[in-house]
Amino acid sequence: MNYFLLTLIKAGLIAFVLVTVLAYLVWVERKVLAHIQLRVGPNRVGPHGLLQPLSDLVKLLFKEGFIPSHVNLFFYLLAPFMAVALSLGSIAVIPLGPQIDVFGIKTNLGLADVNIGILFMLGLGSLGVYGVALAGWASNNKYALIGGLRSAAQMISYELPLALAIVAPLLMFNTLSFREVVDAQGGYLFGFIPQWAIFQLPVPQLISFIIFLIAAFAETNRIPFDLPEAENELVAGFHTEYSSMLFAAFFTAEYGHITTACMVASVLFLGGWQPLWPAAYGSDFFPVVAHWFFAAICFWHARQPARSYDRYTMPILGIILFGAGGLFLVPFLKPILVPLFWFLSKVAFLIFTFVWVRGTLPRFRYDQLMRFTWTFLFPVALVNLLITGLLVALTTK
C-alpha cells in the first residue's frame, strides 16, 4: 500500500512537472530560435513572454475542434492520443537521480526502476510511428498521406542505427537498467576525467553518441529530418487536418520525444547525474555558484534597467535565484537536488542543441535521407558495435 501511494504521488508529480516543462519547451525553442534569427521572440504575454505557453494553451483549448467530414473518424481521433501517450510513456522508466531518503522512506528519483528499462523505452519509441502514420492516413488528405508515409519509412529506418548506437554502451556496462548504466559511469579516470560512456575506456562511445543524436533528430522529425512535416513541401504534413487540442497533442508528442531522447542520451552517454568533476573538487557547490552568479547578473541589471519595469522584476528574479541556489546548501535537500541539477543541465544542453540545429541546417531530400541512414549511418553503427564488442570481450576477464 505504501509503495502504491508513493508511486501515485511520484507519477502525479512527474506528470505535472513534465507537462509544464513541455509547454515551456515551446517557449524556449521560440526564444532561442528568435535570437539565432535576429528576432526577439515572444515578449508580449508576461515578462519576456514567460506566460506565452499558458496563453497558447488557453487559446488551443478554446479553439473549435474542427473535424473534417472526410476523415476516418476512429483513427483520426486515436492518432493524437497514441502519439502523446507513447511519447510521454517512456519517461516513466528514465531515472532522474539516485536513490534518495525522504522522511525515512527510501525511494528512487524517477517513476519506475525497471530492469529492462532500455528495452521498454525502445519498444515505446518504435510504436511512436503509429501516431504519425495513422494521422496521415486517417486524415484522408494528400499532403497528410505523403507526410505520414514519409514518416513511417523514416522512423522505421532510423530505429536501426538508434538501437545499434544504444547497444554499444550497453555492451560495456553489461546491463539493461538505466540506473545501473548510470552507476557504471561513476568515478574518474586519473581523478579528473569523468567515466561517462563517451570518455570511458576501453571504447569511448563518442561515435555511438553522435549516431544516437542524429537518429534522435530523425526519430523526432526535427530539421534536418523534418520531412514528414516539411511545411514548404507538404504544408503541414501529417497534421494538416488537425486543429485545436488535437493539433496541440502532436506538438506535445514531438516535444515529449525530444525530451525523452535528450534524457536517454544524457543517461546513456553523458553519465546521467554524475557530475562533470569529482565532489572532492567541489562539484556539489557548482549549482550554488551558478545560481548565485545568475542572481548577481539579475541584480546588476536591476541597477541598470534596460526597461523601466526591470527595476522591479530583476531583483525579484535575483532573489528567487539566490534562494534556489541556497536550497542546494540545505543538507536535507542536497542529495536530491545536486544530482537533479547535473542531470537536467545535460538534458537542457542537448535540447538547446536541437533548437540550435534547427536554426542552422537545411532539410534533407527524402531519398537522400534514406540513403544516408542505410549506406552510412547503419554501417558505421554496425562497425562501431563490432569494435566495441571485440574490445570489451578482449579486456574483460
Next chain:
Amino acid sequence: MADTLVAPADLAPDALSAEAPRKGKRLMTLNMGPQHPSTHGVLRIVLELDGETIVSAKPDLGYLHTGIEKEMEVKTWQQAVTLTDRCDYLANLSNNLAYALGVEKMLGLEVPAKAQVSRVMLCELTRINSHLVWLGTHALDMGAMSMFFYCMREREEVLKLFEMFSGQRMMTSYIRIGGLALDHPRGWDKKVKAFVDDFPSKIDQYESLLDNNPIWKQRTIGVGALDVERMIALGVSGPMIRAAGVPWDVRVDEPYSSYEKFGVRVPTEFTNNDVYDRYRVRMFELRESCRLAKAAMEAMPEGPFQADAPKIVLPDREKMKTQMESLIYHFKIVTEGFTVPAGEVYVPVESPRGEIAYYIVSDGGNKPYRVHMRTPSFGNLQALEALFDRKSIADSIATLGSMDFVLGDTDR
C-alpha cells in the same frame, strides 16, 4: 486543397483496402497552390504523382491578374509609371526604367548624365534587394530557416535607401519619363557608401552558411537541369540562362542608361544549369551589383536630374511662383499630360529575374494606346513543365525556388 473537401474516390480509405479492385498503377493528383507555402504567391500547379515522383505538372496562372496592361491605357504617360511598380514588386525600379526608357525613346528625349548613372545605381540596388528576397525564400524552402532573416536584415538597409531617395520603400516610382522624380537627398552618398562597403562581408556570411553545407549541396547540385537549347526555345532568361553557360545579359548585349561605362561582368564559369549553379550565379551577381552600385555612386556626375524638356518634365516649384510659362506647363502636364508621337517601341532591360521588356504603342495621344510587357517571370515559368518532369516533390520545390518568379510579374 479546396477541391479535396469532397474526398476523391481514389483516396477514400475503403478504396485503398484490399477489397477494392486494383487496376494497374494509379496516379494521385495533387493540387499545389494557389495557397501553398512554396509557390511564392498564388501560383497553382496541378501535379500528377506516382508515389512522390511527378509524372506531369501543369502550372495554372492568373490568380494575381490585376489588369495592369489594360489599366495603363487609361492613364496618361507619366501616370502609368506608378503602375509599372506594381507588376514585379521586388524589382520596382527595373520596371520603372524599362517603361521610362521606352517612352523616352519614342519622344527622342535625352536624359542627363546624372539621371542615367543614378538609374544604374538604383537598378543595381534593386537587384540586390530582389536577389536577397530570393535567397531568403529559397533557403527557407529548403528548410534553412535562419537565412531568411539574415537576408531580410540587409534588404531592410536597401529599402531604407529607397525610402531615402523616393519616400517609398517598395512602390518607389522614382524613375520617371525624362529623369528621376526627385533630386538626390542630402547625404545620400554616405548612406549608399556605408551599405555597399559593408554588404560584401554579409555575402560571405551567407556563403559560409550554405556553400560548404553538405545538405545544401546534395539538395541543389544536379537538380533541375534542362537542355540549354530547350531553355532558350522556351524563352528563359536572366540568372537561369546564365547558369546554363549562356552569357546573355541585356546590360552587356544591348547596353542602356550608360551601363556600357561600368563594364558589367557576366559570369561564364557556371555551366551546369542546376539549382546550385543558379544559386552561384545569383551570389556572383550580388557581388557584381554591389560593385556596380559603388562604381556608379563614385562616378555620379553633377548636373540636372531631369531632362530639359519643359513640356514633359514637371517644372521646378520655385519657378512656378515667378514664371508664367512654368505655371502653364505645370497645369498642362498635370491636367492632360503630354503627347507622344505615334509609333511603337520595344525596350528590353535586365531585371533581377531576366529580360524585362516593354512593348509600347502610341497613337499620338496623351495616353498609351497599348502597353505589353515581356516579363522574365512568365518566360522562366514556361520551363516549369519540362523541369518538373519525373522529379520528386522535394526536387520540384528546390527547382521552383531557383526559378525566382514573382507572380505579380507573371500575371500582371
